[in-house]
Amino acid sequence: MSSQDTELDSAGKRFRDQPPGAVDFTVMFLTHDALLRDLRRLEAAAAEGRHGEEAVRNGWDTIKHELHIHHVGEDEAVWPQLREKVTAPGELATLDLMEAEHGQIDPLQARVDAAFTTGGAELQxxxxxxxxxxxxxxxxxxxxxxxxxEHHLGPEGWAKYHQYMMGSQGMDEVGFYLAWLLDDAPDSARTKVLGMLPPPVQGLFQQSFEPAYRAAPRWTTPTV
Ligand SMILES: [Fe+2]
Ligand SMILES: [Fe+2]
Structure with a gap:
């Protein structure tokens, strides 16, 4: 990541200062952090030969699910908005890169899926x-x-993306995403994200969404 986000907090997590500007990218950064967190868990599980455990399969299914929703949101509600605004060749090339990289990740994900049946060096x-x-x-x-x-869409355009993400999913889906997002997130992030939610949804998060997320074994098989 760029120099501004290589600092680690006491739990060893990357910590970003918000870049200077008017757009609040907190949720995007936390989503990327959550994906990186689960990639580390996936790498550990593969190295330890735990790919057959239900908890690891659940964890992998969660990565695929949340990554799909994340990329569809960008493909539907971020890049098209920018396409309408940018004209500089370098900026258009960045949008082409974003869409190309999304496409390149899909077959690599399929390779992991296939390798789950055998494990070993191929899975790693x-x-x-x-x-x-x-x-x-x-x-x-x-x-x-x-x-x-930041430059072309500003807070108003970014709000449209957030609205798309909230509006294209049911409440249970949003609740699962929030619980996944905040799984092991620092208290400061948790406080900030929950503070963005209406009070009734904050209550649902604590009473329903988070307990439901934690009820299913994910990455670590509980010892009875
Ligand atoms: Fe993203
Ligand atoms: Fe992306």
Whole structure:
């Protein structure tokens, strides 16, 4: 990631200062952090030969599910908005790169899927390639595409993206996403994200969404 987000907090997580500007990218950065967090969990599970565990399969299914929703949201509600505004060749090339990288990640994900049946070196290699590709894409997005959002769309355009994400999913789906997003997130992030929600949804998060997310074993098989 860029120099501004290589600092680690006490839990070893990357911490970004908000880039200077009017757009609040908190949710995008946290989503990327959540994907990176789960990629580390996936790499550990593959290295330890735990790919047959239900908890690891659940974790992998969660990555695929949330990544699909994340990329569809960008493809439907971010890049098209920018296409209407940008004219400079370098900026258009960045949008082409974003869409191309989304397309390149799909077959790498399919390779991981296929390798789950055998595990071993093929799974570790597939996971490594998938994780590196996704991490690089998110780095490109943060360093090259989000500044275009700041410059061309501003808070109003970014709000349309948030509205798309909230409006294209049911409440249970949004609740699962929030619980996944905040799984092991620092308290400061948790406080900020929950503070963005209407009070009734904050209550639902604590009483329903988070307990439901945590009820299913994910990445770690509980010892009875
Ligand atoms: Fe993203
Ligand atoms: Fe993306």
């Amino acid at each position: 290699s597939a996971v490594k390639e998938f994780a590196a590709s996704l991490a690089l894409h998110m780095e490109h997005e943060e360093d090259r595409a989000l500044p275009l959002v």
